[in-house]
Amino acid sequence: MKQIKHHLTEPLLIGYAAGTLPEAFNLVVATHITMCDSCRAALAEYEAVGGEIMLGNDPVDVAEDALAATLALIDNGSYVEPSKPARAKNSVFPGPLQEYVNGDIHSLKWRKVGGGVSQLVLQTSDDASVRLLRIPAGTAVPDHGHQGTELTLVLQGAFIDEEDRFAAGDVEVANQDLNHTPVAENGVDCICLAATDAPLRFNGFMPRLAQRFIGI
Amino acid sequence: MFIETNSLTKVDAPVDAAAYGRVQGNSTLGTRARKVTPEATEKRMAWVVQINAVRDSKDRAAFAELFGYFAPRVKSFLMKSGASPDLAEECTQEVMATLWNKAHMFDPAKASVSTWIFTIARNRKIDLLRKQRRPEPEDLTWGPEAEPDQADIMGLQQETEQLGAAMAKLPPEQRLLIQRAYFGELSHSEIAAETGLPLGTIKSRIRLALDRLRHAMK
Numbered sequence: 006m007k008q009i010k011h012h013l014t015e016p017l018l019i020g021y022a023a024g025t026l027p028e029a030f031n032l033v034v035a036t037h038i039t040m041c042d043s044c045r046a047a048l049a050e051y052e053a054v055g056g057e058i059m060l061g062n063d064p065v066d067v068a069e070d071a072l073a074a075t076l077a078l079i080d081n082g083s084y085v086e087p088s089k090p091a092r093a094k095n096s097v098f099p100g101p102l103q104e105y106v107n108g109d110i111h112s113l114k115w116r117k118v119g120g121g122v123s124q125l126v127l128q129t130s131d132d133a134s135v136r137l138l139r140i141p142a143g144t145a146v147p148d149h150g151h152q153g154t155e156l157t158l159v160l161q162g163a164f165i166d167e168e169d170r171f172a173a174g175d176v177e178v179a180n181q182d183l184n185h186t187p188v189a190e191n192g193v194d195c196i197c198l199a200a201t202d203a204p205l206r207f208n209g210f211m212p213r214l215a216q217r218f219i220g221i
Numbered sequence: 222m223f224i225e226t227n228s229l230t231k232v233d234a235p236v237d238a239a240a241y242g243r244v245q246g247n248s249t250l251g252t253r254a255r256k257v258t259p260e261a262t263e264k265r266m267a268w269v270v271q272i273n274a275v276r277d278s279k280d281r282a283a284f285a286e287l288f289g290y291f292a293p294r295v296k297s298f299l300m301k302s303g304a305s306p307d308l309a310e311e312c313t314q315e316v317m318a319t320l321w322n323k324a325h326m327f328d329p330a331k332a333s334v335s336t337w338i339f340t341i342a343r344n345r346k347i348d349l350l351r352k353q354r355r356p357e358p359e360d361l362t363w364g365p366e367a368e369p370d371q372a373d374i375m376g377l378q379q380e381t382e383q384l385g386a387a388m389a390k391l392p393p394e395q396r397l398l399i400q401r402a403y404f405g406e407l408s409h410s411e412i413a414a415e416t417g418l419p420l421g422t423i424k425s426r427i428r429l430a431l432d433r434l435r436h437a438m439k
Binding site: 015016017019020022023024025026027028031032034035036038039042045046048049050051052053054055056057058059060061062063064065066067068071072074075076078079084085086092099100101102104105129130154180202 | 281284285288289292293294295296297298300301302306309310313314315317318319321322323331332333335336337338339340342343344346347351352353354355356357358359361381384385388389399400402403404405409410412416418420423424427428431435
């Protein structure tokens, strides 16, 4: 197991456990947890908290025939939770991500966003957005700040910014206080999964102009 | 993936929910273990036995017991999370049907019954209320050698009971904040501060189980 240094925060674990996060954030959380035992254990703890909150609620009466109706659902098999598709092993994309990405790194339809960086926006509900970023080794992503929350999970390679070094499995949780310029380390291209609940704010004039065209 | 646990024997009455609502103004919670009554643990072990009875013999009486206790609480959680009474009712019935259909997936050494049902309700809430796809972590392959230990099962139920008791003793405003976070009433930044949740009660066992798994896989 690789040593993961940067983990999910408590609000994200609570949000995932409670099912209150935007889909884009859920994807980053589920992908990180697939890579990280420590956060997997932490999630189990926050789910246990959810169970105890559920038990502590004042119960609400169910319909008089609820039990019979449920047994009927069971008997006629009209409600069966959909099962998960099989997932490929040894992909750069951990299981949850494979359901959003068709293909491997080289066959994807990357779109250039300037400075050698390319992206692939994934389809999720529109309360937040999530994209794959491919940052060539040694290249910087334009300096940008955040209006909301931005999660960046490294899938391959590593980047360094004003905060620290982030390698495969590490997740950086950035808010409006952080302006940073991530630079991909030399070696392999850095592939990240990045989600945000607000548009990124680039600080230079040119990137901001470009932002209008590339939609980040 | 799942583990056979046929050897459970303890059966008892359902839990008194009022115990969770009591406030006792004690905020010094940490990793310190807390005494829980044997009865409370037995109630939780009884739920485990009931789920196994559903799994092994499609036991409708056991299912009715679980339904009677959990369905009103699932419905309450869904309504507090924003579902209309009608939608919450529909969703609750589907959650309980899922409990029946997936009883073979339940592993009492990895989760307590309350935790497991909560996650089913949470998932159904995302599907039905939020109408979103639901990315999930890849399952771990726990492997066939991981025989569930009766002591582990009992220990986890006990620790979950301790967690519930510790949460009931949080100061009211702190407890309310945590509840609001779980009902989706707080934004990400509003819960950015540490919530002071008494997680120490269950932490060790869940982490221990993962450590053992990783060790076994080496």
